[in-house]
Amino acid sequence: MTMNPAKECIDTRRRQLCGTAGIALAASGLGLLGAPGGAQTPVAQPVTAAAGGYPPLERINAGLLEVAYADLGPAKGPPVILLHGWPYDIYSFVEVAPILAAGGHRVIIPYLRGYGATRFLAAETFRNGQPAALAEDAIALMDALHIERAVLAGFDWGARTADIVAALWPGRVTGLVSVSGYLIGSQAAGKMPLPPEAELQWWYQFYFATERGRLGYEKNRHDFAKLIWKLASPKWQFDDATFDRSAAAFENPDHVAIVVHNYRWRLGLADGERRYDAVEQRLATAPAITVPTITMEGDANGAPHPPPSAYAAKFTGKYEHRTISGGIGHNLPQEAPREFATAVIDVARMAI
Template sequence: MQTVRTPDDRFADLVGYPFAPNYAQVQADETDRGTMRVHYLDEGPADAAPVLLMHGEPTWSYLYRHMIPVLVAAGHRVIAPDLVGFGRSDKPTEQGDHTYARHVGWMSELLFGHLGLRHITFFGQDWGGLIGLRLVAARPDRFTRVVVGNTGLPTGHGKPTEAFLAWQEFSQTTEEFPVGFIINSGCTTDLSSEVVAAYDAPFPDDTFTAGARALPALVPTSLDDPASADNIAAWEVLTAFDRPFLTAFSDGDPITGGGEAPFQAKVAGAQGQPHTTVEGGGHFLQEDRGPRLAQVINDFIAATP
């Protein structure tokens, strides 16, 4: 597996991102030959129960810069990894090297193996949910509560939204993959040029974008998809998951609009919870309404000790 590593100087003096980097090595592939460097943020008191924040496509931990201070101020330890292929993590250069199962495995090795996290409060959005909810299903004993926003766990049943199908086609056919522009287009706020540049920072050229291009095509859209059976099995676990489970979707996302309904209807721990609509947020609600979303998580933790 060939990988590239974004030069450190690309991350110097990014606006609103003063956090120190942390790194771990994970196994690159199933052959057990070679490792990759994975980046994560680790903020707040080391002895506090962790709040795990997982980003999606095509963002990185920069997405959580508005939320981390609010969560840390409430006394929480915050872990925010960069998925393999994103942020300061190493980037396999071939789209075929990115599979759903591998991304789950890479994050499992980081979070459970290297960091040994327990008593986790999880929040995931977009692919952060697709990967993170598989981790919840694999190790439910490690999670105390779950919050999800603008995400899902698709199995291939049903038809995807037209907005998602258009995004999927764009990701596979566009000559250039303008990450910062894409993220700005998924926000209700107009991002400054400095913020757009920060989202572009991990991707100096198209050599670095294989993961960002690959993930949309890895979302199961039929029962023949390689990940369909694994996601169906994960849903069976999540249906019985009886620890507190909260949805916090925004009101302005055409891709995942209505996606909270299956969680609210099926997950045992979602029954009777104060599910929240984050008003004024687009697909990237962490960017549009980060402090508000962080306070929702703080309040949920306080109410479900």
């Protein structure tokens, strides 16, 4: 029986990838191997299944962190930085990254602070989860890698981080792909009550506000995160191997501290650091995002998210929104990798 090579390379249940041949086929099916004007772009280096879909991780000192990251594609290709959220990790992009790399992009996928092999450089550094800190981590990583400008793309915490960088440092951002749109907020906004049904969706935020919640997450983080996956993506039939691969990232020694501080800070129950005050003051004004942007939403996102009509006006440059159908939930890059990769390619072209 003749097999489809691209299908043979990607097991959609287990999210495992083969090498360059299948990646190139997948990319060519999307029309991603040709650059604008028909010019050919370099083909990515092989991505081995033995590495779980990524080559061995790189590490670099960047700001307060030693950042662990995957690096795919040609070193001089136009850079794309993919940012994950909570409770997820770099494997949300395990099928997105090879498609982009095969299309000629250099693709950087870092573990955020508190996840995976990323570590703080100093034991005494405050384990701060406030959004401004994560945004400055992204800038520090770009500086360390000598990347002046990049497409930023992410979801959940990653989308918020990308939104902040695009709003405050637009000169560093070629284009933006943001799942669930404009996610910039402030402590003042976080204190405003929502309708009861919306408040119910934030149950874990209130849980983390208590010492019981911190202890509970510390003790049960594997099952807690798995529950969030199911609630946030109610139609995604992921298997145990797919979840467990990502759950390993939550064993980072700083994970619980970062997650709990993030949600307590949002409610005004924990202080941030004065070093980020100027950034937070700018974010509290809800600044517009001027860079080329594509926002995305899954049609079955079970996590709290605003409707596209609520944020469209915040994007004042070239802008497009895409709703992805087919039961796609909160972890859109992993649930709809081709659509996410296509959005990244398209927003890069919008910037030309």
